[in-house]
Amino acid sequence: MADIEVEIAAYERMQDDLEREHMGKWVIVHDEQLIGAYDDFWDASAVASRRFGRGPYLIREVGVDMSSSSWVPPQFVIPVADG
Amino acid sequence: MPTVECGFADFPADLVRLGPTLQVRIGFDHSYQPGDPVPKVPALRHAALVDTGAQETSIDADLAHALNLPVAGRQRVAGVLGSREVTTYRAQLYIPSLHWVIAGYFAGVQLASESMPFHALIGRHFLRHARLTYDGPTGSVTLSID
Numbered sequence: 018m019a020d021i022e023v024e025i026a027a028y029e030r031m032q033d034d035l036e037r038e039h040m041g042k043w044v045i046v047h048d049e050q051l052i053g054a055y056d057d058f059w060d061a062s063a064v065a066s067r068r069f070g071r072g073p074y075l076i077r078e079v080g081v082d083m084s085s086s087s088w089v090p091p092q093f094v095i096p097v098a099d100g
Numbered sequence: 101m102p103t104v105e106c107g108f109a110d111f112p113a114d115l116v117r118l119g120p121t122l123q124v125r126i127g128f129d130h131s132y133q134p135g136d137p138v139p140k141v142p143a144l145r146h147a148a149l150v151d152t153g154a155q156e157t158s159i160d161a162d163l164a165h166a167l168n169l170p171v172a173g174r175q176r177v178a179g180v181l182g183s184r185e186v187t188t189y190r191a192q193l194y195i196p197s198l199h200w201v202i203a204g205y206f207a208g209v210q211l212a213s214e215s216m217p218f219h220a221l222i223g224r225h226f227l228r229h230a231r232l233t234y235d236g237p238t239g240s241v242t243l244s245i246d
Contacts, residue, residue: 021171058204059133066130072170076190086176086183090156090205094226095134097199 023049024075040080047074054079058091104197106150107234107241120150120234120241124220125194126159128169132192132203139192139201142167146219148193150232150243154223157193161208163219164189172205179209193220198245202226 027049028035035044035051043061045052047069055061061076082088106122108114127141146163158177159169169189177186186207193202202222211218230245 021173025173063133071128071130076172083173083175083188084185086178088175090175090188090207092156092202092204092206092225093134094229095201095203097138097194097201098135099137 020073021075024073028075028077035079042079043076044079045074045076047072058093101244101246102198103242103244105240106243107239109238109240112237112239115236115239115241118149118217120232120243121218122148122150122195122197122222122243124148124222125196126163126191126220127167128189128191130170132201134203138194139203141192141194145196147217148195148220148222149216149218150227150241151221151223152227152232154221156207156223156225157202158207158209158211158221158223159189159191159193160211160219161187162210162212164191164206164208167191169208175207177207177209193222198243200226200229200245 024046028046039054042054043058044054045061045065065074065076106120123145125141125145129139129141132139169191172188172190174185175188176183186209188205189208191206230243233242
């Protein structure tokens, strides 16, 4: 099973608890463990990147069903900062 | 307000055949955050179709696999051939001509072929920031973004 599938399976096992305690938050799952819950996708991304680099890890919005045909992937349109 | 030509000025037949096109760089920079300079993605540019028929931006599945983009899960996508399940990837698309980035989760869909030489479809979620002027008789399509 691909690494990310392991994390997805772990997320699904935790799903009831996550929805009870962290509904609407963005959570990180790594090594089948919940790492943390964050208000914002980018907060979760920053933590996951700092701790785990490219991954594998899972970042999910709790309570949102990715398998639903109405699910829309989160996409952010960002002007590049001149640096 | 940057404005780019994404059509085929003076070649309207090419616009009919190919559609409006932007060059994009695709990859995954795990440390990228809004407000950063250009994400560290490969320099190679890919053709992306400006697709007003698509809600979200998507990436060619074979390219996503070749770039080793991280998998984020599976999702259902709807198209003219019906609904199907595809792999979702994390990525950034950098549009050099506009100096903008599309970042987040992208459906991996089968795109690149002889008749459809694109590696990405840019959808309306990005286009809501833009003004698109399509001049069929001349083949010119301009896109400007605030």
